[in-house]
Amino acid sequence: xxxxxxxxxxRDRYAVMKSEPMTFESPAIQHLTLSxxxxxxxxxxxxxxxxxxxxQSHGATRIANLRQSGCLKCVFPRVFRPQAEAVLVNTSGxxxxxxxxxxxxxxxxxxxxTVTTQAAxxxxxxxxxxxxxxxxxxxxxxxxxxxxxPQETILFDEARLERRLD
Numbered sequence: 190x191x192x193x194x195x196x197x198x199x200r201d202r203y204a205v206m207k208s209e210p211m212t213f214e215s216p217a218i219q220h221l222t223l224s225x226x227x228x229x230x231x232x233x234x235x236x237x238x239x240x241x242x243x244x245q246s247h248g249a250t251r252i253a254n255l256r257q258s259g260c261l262k263c264v265f266p267r268v269f270r271p272q273a274e275a276v277l278v279n280t281s282g283x284x285x286x287x288x289x290x291x292x293x294x295x296x297x298x299x300x301x302x303t304v305t306t307q308a309a310x311x312x313x314x315x316x317x318x319x320x321x322x323x324x325x326x327x328x329x330x331x332x333x334x335x336x337x338x339p340q341e342t343i344l345f346d347e348a349r350l351e352r353r354l355d
Contacts, residue, residue, distance in 0.1 A: 235288040235289075236289050237259035237262075237280075238259060239263045239293070243273055243296055244297040260290075262278045275294075277304065277306045279306075286315025286316070286349055287317075289322050295327075298332050304338070310342040312342060312343065314346060314348055318349070
């Protein structure tokens with residue numbers, strides 16, 4: 190069966206990404222879209238998501254909605270000013286091939302939010318050729334203000350990362 194473009198497939202439990210047509214003799218090939226993470230042969234993969242909405246309430250920015258799952262958490266230091274602060278924490282300690290982290294934040298009108306990370310982001314070597322992925326989508330509505338201040342990223346030898354910031 191041929192693949193065209195940047196499709197991913199799984200063959201014999203190993204993830205393969207090709208950008209040109211290729212042929213496999215095995216009928217047991219499953220196709221994946223890029224929105225589905227590739228899973229390697231045996232290592233557990235980290236999954237984490239934070240979904241945060243903030244709104245204006247009594248002259249200060251407050252949490253309107255917070256959902257977090259897996260290894261990605263969001264903590265809020267106590268601040269004594271109208272702006273809110275959010276700190277992203279990856280409890281898995283870093284990112285390697287096959288990991289998938291997703292961050293979504295929405296700032297309602299008249300809000301102010303600072304988002305940072307707890308520590309430097311570490312992208313580790315991938316042993317099976319898969320790519321770790323971080324998807325971030327931020328919506329800043331009219332008269333809202335965002336300070337996006339993540340710590341530095343440390344890339345180790347043979348690390349693979351795909352990052353998307355919308």
